[in-house]
Amino acid sequence: MERPRRIPHVHAATLVGLLILLAPFVASTPAYAQADFAGNWAPLYHEDFPERIPGPELGDYAGIPLNEAGRLRADSWDADRISVVVEYQCRPHGGDYMMRGLSNMRIDAILDPLTQRVVALRTRMNFQEMERTIWLDGRTRPSPNAPHTFSGFSTGVWQDNVLNISTTHLKENYIRRNGIPASDKRTFTEHWVRHGNYLTVQTVITDPVFLTEPLVRSQTWTLDPTQQLGRDVCETVPEIPKAADVVPNHLPGANPFLREVADWYGLPAAATRGGAETMYPEYRKTMGSPTNPPPAICKRYCNCGLNGGGCNLQ
Amino acid sequence: MTKHLTLAAVGLLALAAAASLGAQQAATVEPTPLEVLKVQGNVFMLAGAGGNISLQVGREGVLMVDTGLAAAAPRMMAEVRKLSPGPIRWIVNTHLHPDHWGGNETIAGLPPDNLQPLKIAAHENMLNRLTTPEASAQAPAVQRGLPLNEYFTPTKDVHFNGEAIVLYHEPKAHTDGDTVVLFRGSDVVSTGDIFTPGGYPFIDVDNGGTVKGEIDALNHILQLTVPAKTQEGGTYVIPGHGRICDEADVVEFRDMVVIVRDRIQDAINKRMTIEQVKAARLTRDYDTQYVSPTSFVTTDRFVEAVYKSLSAASTPARGQTPAPGGAGRGQAPGGRGQAPTGRR
Secondary structure, three states: OOOOOOOOOOOHHHHHHHHHHHHHHHHOOOOOOOOOOOEEEEEEOOOOHHHHOOOOOOOOOOOOOEOHHHHHHHHHEOOOHHHHOHHHHOOOOOOOOOOOOOOOEEEEEEEOOOOOOEEEEEEEEOHHHOEEEEEOOOOOOOOOOOOOEOOOEEEEEEEOOEEEEEEEOEOOEEEEOOOEEEOOOOEEEEEEEEEOOEEEEEEEEEOOOOEOOOEEEEEEEEEOOOOOOOOOOOOOOOOOOOOOOOOOEOOOOOOOOOOHHHHHHOOOHHHHHOOHHHHOOOHHHHOOOOOOOOOOOOOOOOOOOHHHOOOOOO | OHHHHHHHHHHHHHHHHHHHHHHHHHHHHOOOOOEEEEEEOOEEEEEOOOOOEEEEEEOOEEEEEOOOOHHHHHHHHHHHHHHOOOOEEEEEOOOOOHHHHOOHHHHHOOOOOOOOOOEEEOEHHHHHHHOOHHHHHHOHHHHHHOOOOOEOOOEEEEEEOOEEEEEEEEOOOOOOOEEEEEEOOOOEEEOHHHOOOOOOOOOOHHHOOOHHHHHHHHHHHHHHOOOOHHHOOOOEEEOOOOOOEEHHHHHHHHHHHHHHHHHHHHHHHOOOOHHHHHHHOOOHHHHHHHOOOOOOOOHHHHHHHHHHHHHHHHOOOOOOOOOOOOOOOOOOOOOOOOOOOOOO
C-alpha cells in the first residue's frame, strides 16, 4: 500500500504574506476571456444594407414594433425638416443608431493610470465626429434631471466574453432614417462580442413611447488597422428662406408618399406599416397579397452590397 | 360697469386657476425630495419645489429665477443655504403661477440686508394680474412678496456676480407676462413655463397666453441658444418643469407645438368644432410622450387652449373681412411667415 505523500509544511504566516504580495497582480489582471476592443473598425453592411446605405424608403416601417403614436409621427414626418430646419443639419445619430449607420469607428480604451485597468471605452465615428463613452468602473447613473445627450449615458459589465452595455439619458431621435421616431424615454442594451477580427454588436431598444415591444438588431464590424479617421466638421447653414414658425410636416392622412414602397416592391400595403407582428417570419403567411404584383425585373437598389455593387437606380 | 365686473370675474377665475394649479402641484410635488444640480458657470438648478428654480451664486450673493411653491419654501431655503450663505439680493419671477413665485414671501420676510434691499423683478403684466382688487382680496398675505421691481420694456438688464443677465419679455406666450432670463456669462437660459419638456405647454389663454406667442417665444429661446459640437450642449436651458435641456430639446418641443398648431388650424379651416377636434385625436402621436396620469396639462386642456387661441385670432375685427379659405394650413392667424424679427 502506497503511503500518502507528505505535504510540505508551510507556515501560515508565509502563506498570508505570499497572498498579500500577489494580490495587486491578481487585481490588475483582466478576467479571463475579456476581449480588447481597442482599435480601428470598419462596418460590414451585409445586414439590412438597403436600409443602412442608400437609406430607407419613405413609409417603410416593416419590421419595427411601432405603436399607433409612432406610426402617425412617422407619417407626418417630412424629409424637408432635416435640411430646412437648420438645427437638424448637424445632428448626429443616437447612441443606438450610430453603431448601425454609415460610419467607421475607432475604439480607445481609457486606462486608470494607477491600476492600468480599463475604466472606460471611448468610441469615435467619422460621421459628425460622434463620440461616446462606455463606463466600466461601476459608476452610478446621473440624476433624471441631468441633461440628455444624443449618445446617452452608457455603463458596461462583463459576462464571460460578452460586454453587456446599458444606455439611458438619450435625446429624442430616430429608429430608422425615414422619420420613425425614438423618444428621449427610450433605453437600450447592447451585447458586444469579439470573434478574432470581427466585432458583433447586438442592440435591444426599449421605447415606452413609440414601441410595443423591444426592437432587436445586430451589426458587425471588422478590424482595420490601416484605417485613419479624419475630421468631419459640420456647420449649419440656412439653405432657403424660411419663417421661424414653419416646420415641414404632413397633416394626418395627407402624406402622398406612404404607398410608394408597397407599390415599388410589390408588397401588401399593410406590411409596410410596421407593428410587432411584422418582425417575425410567420407574418409572411398572413400578410396577404400585394395590390400591385412585384416588378418583373428589379428596378430599385438591385445590387446594393452584392459583389461590391453600388446602389444606383436602374 | 359690466366690463369691470367681467374683468373682475376673469381676474378671480385666473387667481383661482393659479391657486388650483399651485394646490395640485403642492399635492404632487411636496413629498418630492429637492435636488440641486450644477448647470454651468455660476448657475444651478433646484428641482422639486414646484417649478424649477434657477440660482446664480457668487460673491455678491444669490439671484433666483422663481421661488417655487410657498409650502416648499423652508426646504427650498435650506438647499439655497447649502449653496451659499450670502444674501439673496434678486428674485426674477417668470410668470404669475404660484408654483413659480410662492416662495417670494418667505424670502421677502428674511432679515433685511443693509447693503442692498431685496429686489423682486417681473414683467408688469404679472404684477398687474396679481394686484387687481379681487386678487388682492383673495390673497392679502402675499403682498410682501410681490414683484414690485417690475419692468414694462421688452428687456431689462441686470449685472450681478460679475455676469450680465438679460430679462426678456415674451408677449402672449404661456401668459402675457412671461420673462425669459439669459445668463450671458454662464451661457444658461431660464425659460419658465414656456418650455416644459416633459409635458404639453400650459397655454393660459385666460391670462393672456396664445399659441402664436408660445411659438414665437420658443423661437426666441432658440435664438438665444448656441449649441456646441453635434448640436448639443453649448447653451443649457432650465425649463419651467423637467430636466436640464439644451437647444436640441427646445427644437423638438417647438416642432411639436408648431405641428399641433398646423393640425388644429387645418381643422378650424374645415369648420370642425372643438368636440370634433378632440374626437379626431389629432395629437395622438404626441400624447404618449407629453401626457402621463399625473399631467396637469391633459390632452384635452392643450387642444382646447390651442383651438381657443387660434379661433380667437381668426375672428375678424369689426369691419374686417376674413380671408377666403381661412388662414390656410400652417398659417397661424397673425401672420405665418412672420419670424419674430425686430426683437431686442
